[in-house]
Amino acid sequence: xxxxxxxxxxxxxxxxxxxxxxxxxxxxxxxxxxxxxxxxxxxxxxxxxxxxxxxxxxxxxxxxxxxxxxxxxxxxxxxxxxxxxxxxxxxxxxxxxxxxxxxxxxxxxxxxxxxxxxxxxxxxxxxxxxxxxxxxxxxxxxxxxxxxxxxxxxxxxxxxxxxxxxxxxxxxxxxxxxxxxxxxxxxxxxxxxxxxxxxxxxxxxxxxxxxxxxxxxxxxxxxxxxxxxxxxxxxxxxxxxxxxxxxxxxxxxxxxxxxxxxxxxxxxxxxxxxxxxxxxxxxxxxxxxxxxxxxxxxxxxxxxxxxxxxxxxxxxxxxxxxxxxxxxxxxxxxxxxxxxxxxxxxxxxxxxxxxxxxxxxxxxx
Amino acid sequence: xxxxxxxxxxxxxxxxxxxxxxxxxxxxxxxxxxxxxxxxxxxxxxxxxxxxxxxxxxxxxxxxxxxxxxxxxxxxxxxxxxxxxxxxxxxxxxxxxxxxxxxxxxxxxxxxxxxxxxxxxxxxxxxxxxxxxxxxxxxxxxxxxxxxxxxxxxxxxxxx
Numbered sequence: 001x002x003x004x005x006x007x008x009x010x011x012x013x014x015x016x017x018x019x020x021x022x023x024x025x026x027x028x029x030x031x032x033x034x035x036x037x038x039x040x041x042x043x044x045x046x047x048x049x050x051x052x053x054x055x056x057x058x059x060x061x062x063x064x065x066x067x068x069x070x071x072x073x074x075x076x077x078x079x080x081x082x083x084x085x086x087x088x089x090x091x092x093x094x095x096x097x098x099x100x101x102x103x104x105x106x107x108x109x110x111x112x113x114x115x116x117x118x119x120x121x122x123x124x125x126x127x128x129x130x131x132x133x134x135x136x137x138x139x140x141x142x143x144x145x146x147x148x149x150x151x152x153x154x155x156x157x158x159x160x161x162x163x164x165x166x167x168x169x170x171x172x173x174x175x176x177x178x179x180x181x182x183x184x185x186x187x188x189x190x191x192x193x194x195x196x197x198x199x200x201x202x203x204x205x206x207x208x209x210x211x212x213x214x215x216x217x218x219x220x221x222x223x224x225x226x227x228x229x230x231x232x233x234x235x236x237x238x239x240x241x242x243x244x245x246x247x248x249x250x251x252x253x254x255x256x257x258x259x260x261x262x263x264x265x266x267x268x269x270x271x272x273x274x275x276x277x278x279x280x281x282x283x284x285x286x287x288x289x290x291x292x293x294x295x296x297x298x299x300x301x302x303x304x305x306x307x308x309x310x311x312x313x314x315x316x317x318x319x320x321x322x323x324x325x326x327x328x329x330x331x332x333x334x335x336x337x338x339x340x341x342x343x344x345x346x347x348x349x350x351x352x353x354x355x356x357x358x359x360x361x362x363x364x365x
Numbered sequence: 366x367x368x369x370x371x372x373x374x375x376x377x378x379x380x381x382x383x384x385x386x387x388x389x390x391x392x393x394x395x396x397x398x399x400x401x402x403x404x405x406x407x408x409x410x411x412x413x414x415x416x417x418x419x420x421x422x423x424x425x426x427x428x429x430x431x432x433x434x435x436x437x438x439x440x441x442x443x444x445x446x447x448x449x450x451x452x453x454x455x456x457x458x459x460x461x462x463x464x465x466x467x468x469x470x471x472x473x474x475x476x477x478x479x480x481x482x483x484x485x486x487x488x489x490x491x492x493x494x495x496x497x498x499x500x501x502x503x504x505x506x507x508x509x510x511x512x513x514x515x516x517x518x519x520x521x522x523x524x525x
Binding site (some may be wrong): 040041042046048049131137211212213214225227232248296297301308310312314317322323325327331332334363365 | 387390394400420421422423424426428429437442446450469470472473475478482495496497498499506507509513
């Protein structure tokens, strides 16, 4: 009988398909994956430790650098947590602006997902298209806060500035164009037979297992579990909007892809609703100059494009957090990688990594 | 979880575990404080009991309070859409807590992270090693007593 043995292959930390500095140690039997162990920490900056030596307000820019393609959501989660501790009421207009920005950011983030999935599977045109549309959203963010990636736009008590006069016409133009763009991607990617066969029935995660292993966000909903924090524990003013939460049936890469495509459509709908309902008024509540939440602790979470982003803050009544922990969806979602890859080929590892859509800035914190 | 529900749950747990479980904090900050020797039992009870079904471990972290380290579990019940916070404490001289990985496999990475940054040993964890820092790293940075810059690295003198 032929004697065979497995061998080890390092994928990363410098590998284009790991989306940053992630190392996956693959144990292979021929071309079949026996184990895929993720090794992280290459981007660890000790943000939780840094928070303890910064004031509450000084920490906002650090949140930008967690999940750096959806920084608006990171800002929002952190600011809402501190607002919850201090009982700050945010003005109506600011609430609407927050919704508009975070939902636009969700679209931008999912466009990156779509583009990077396409290029990982060999379709570089897909990436160009994704980044092209994302550029429109970044231009909008540039208008409101002068930054394209690290916004620090959402602050305690509201947002840093009201929108300039050219913002609403530009946003309306984007919302008009967006359905056609999405349609184009569906024709380019969703209708592509190669993409379909690469993704369909690859990396199946059952609903029960998805909950056990701690998946959240589109990765969990692709397995058919209805858990979207915007619906189950509406934060901000999400209860005022009419939108649906797309659910998958199988929990394979294809479901994870189609769900995100559908979520973009829903997000555009939320933005349009928010735009039509938004009242005039101030965008910043009166917040004390020195932010000192009363002693105590709060856990607050929001639905970020990658899943449940939670902040756990312990305050001792001082100007700095006593302890700040970030529950990063990318980090916890990565746990499923090993079992999702087992028995598949190396090319499928790339597809699974791309559809889990973990972002290393957030994994390593 | 509303206060009425949590009181009911507490009464039920008190009947089984006597003084090993108590309620701390007020209103939104209410949490169950559990002795670590019956932690696995209670977490298992919360997950499997028909009327609670806390089947999701949302967040797991730990806080250094100098005399002790507190491990915090934020649980969520998908069927009932309820949350609860469970805490356990371990003294600095014996930093051991039973692992929750047998109940929620999602605790795996999070327990490794706590071990890495705070030095709490989770007994029964399948693969307890550092996750964010390199293996040779000494100390646990999120401890309050940790001094940054004393990692045993050579001091770099200015060349000017």
